[in-house]
Amino acid sequence: MSTCPVCGSQNGTILYSVDSDTAARRFSEGSEKNWAQEARSAIELTWGQQTCDYVRCPQCTFAYADPFVAATPDFYAALYESGAEYAEWKWEFQRTFEALALLKAAGRLPPFALLDIGAGTGRFASRILDRVAGCRGLLCTEYSEYGRNEIAARGMRCVRGGLSDVDMQEYRSAFDVLCLFQVLEHMDDLESVFSRLSHLARDKGHLFIAVPNHAQRAYFDRWGFHEDMPPVHIGRWTRQSLEVVASRHGWRLEEDEIEAECYLSKLRRLAVQYARGSSAFEALGSVRSRGVRRTLRAVLVAVFLITSFPAAYGLRSASLGSAYWAHLSKV
Numbered sequence: 001m002s003t004c005p006v007c008g009s010q011n012g013t014i015l016y017s018v019d020s021d022t023a024a025r026r027f028s029e030g031s032e033k034n035w036a037q038e039a040r041s042a043i044e045l046t047w048g049q050q051t052c053d054y055v056r057c058p059q060c061t062f063a064y065a066d067p068f069v070a071a072t073p074d075f076y077a078a079l080y081e082s083g084a085e086y087a088e089w090k091w092e093f094q095r096t097f098e099a100l101a102l103l104k105a106a107g108r109l110p111p112f113a114l115l116d117i118g119a120g121t122g123r124f125a126s127r128i129l130d131r132v133a134g135c136r137g138l139l140c141t142e143y144s145e146y147g148r149n150e151i152a153a154r155g156m157r158c159v160r161g162g163l164s165d166v167d168m169q170e171y172r173s174a175f176d177v178l179c180l181f182q183v184l185e186h187m188d189d190l191e192s193v194f195s196r197l198s199h200l201a202r203d204k205g206h207l208f209i210a211v212p213n214h215a216q217r218a219y220f221d222r223w224g225f226h227e228d229m230p231p232v233h234i235g236r237w238t239r240q241s242l243e244v245v246a247s248r249h250g251w252r253l254e255e256d257e258i259e260a261e262c263y264l265s266k267l268r269r270l271a272v273q274y275a276r277g278s279s280a281f282e283a284l285g286s287v288r289s290r291g292v293r294r295t296l297r298a299v300l301v302a303v304f305l306i307t308s309f310p311a312a313y314g315l316r317s318a319s320l321g322s323a324y325w326a327h328l329s330k331v
């Protein structure tokens with residue numbers, strides 16, 4: 001019986017289970033074979049067993065990996081070694097940028113200091129520094145060396161690691177704006193996460209969070225594609241679960257939104273999910289000619305999309321964009 005990390009309920013139901021081999025293969029796509037074996041050992045060490053369930057809590061609607069344990073910093077370092085995929089400018093960046101402009105216009109954002117947890121290459125933070133008047137201080141954190149170098153090259157300060165590596169004494173009540181973009185779904189020990197955020201934020205500070213959209217993940221689950229793969233994605237957040245844990249630590253939800261993603265982009269996601277799990281798609285990897293290989297794979301994906309018409313058709317729903325964004329303020 002598992003305990004929900006958000007509300008403590010023990011009435012969760014298992015959505016799906018994964019074994020260490022499946023997880024290791026997912027995280028070693030396109031890398032060398034010995035990394036797959038290393039990844040498998042690391043995953044089993046994290047779980048303390050060979051399998052992991054994904055459980056949904058009916059009480060607060062949070063879904064979580066059980067065991068609820070995050071991957072280690074070493075695992076992430078190896079995962080992102082070959083150069084992570086950093087999007088240049090994401091929807092959640094733009095959404096936060098607009099929210100900050102509105103707060104400024106409403107006189108709710110005096111000269112401010114910003115903390116960007118998991119800042120990637122610092123793309124968002126540097127835009128804020130350049131374009132939003134009144135940014136008086138800025139700190140980033142980032143696990144990947146590549147990202148830290150980029151952040152330093154943009155002239156910004158960066159802590160190596162994540163939220164738990166930010167000095168709690170030095171930065172007590174230091175930040176007016178705190179950002180966690182595509183970070184929270186990776187984190188365990190949620191009480192510690194939110195108590196640290198509260199400690200670092202000044203009163204009436206703002207917290208911006210973006211996570212994968214739970215509705216899209218649940219939709220893909222229905223068709224047998226499980227995008228939330230532990231121990232990397234260990235939490236699937238909803239408005240309700242976010243409010244439950246955040247309110248315990250003095251945060252109030254001000255607004256939230258689901259990304260309005262174009263249909264073709266969602267369709268592409270579905271095709272990628274299919275390609276990942278398809279042995280026929282993988283087998284075509286042995287075709288030598290790049291052109292022939294690509295053509296055959298494209299035909300395979302097209303056949304899949306045509307035969308999976310209901311799955312592709314249902315993606316038209318506006319609630320199925322990729323990201324969920326929330327703006328909270330410290331009471």
Ligand SMILES: [Zn+2]
Pocket residue numbers: 004005006007008009057058059060061062
């Ligand atoms: Zn719960």
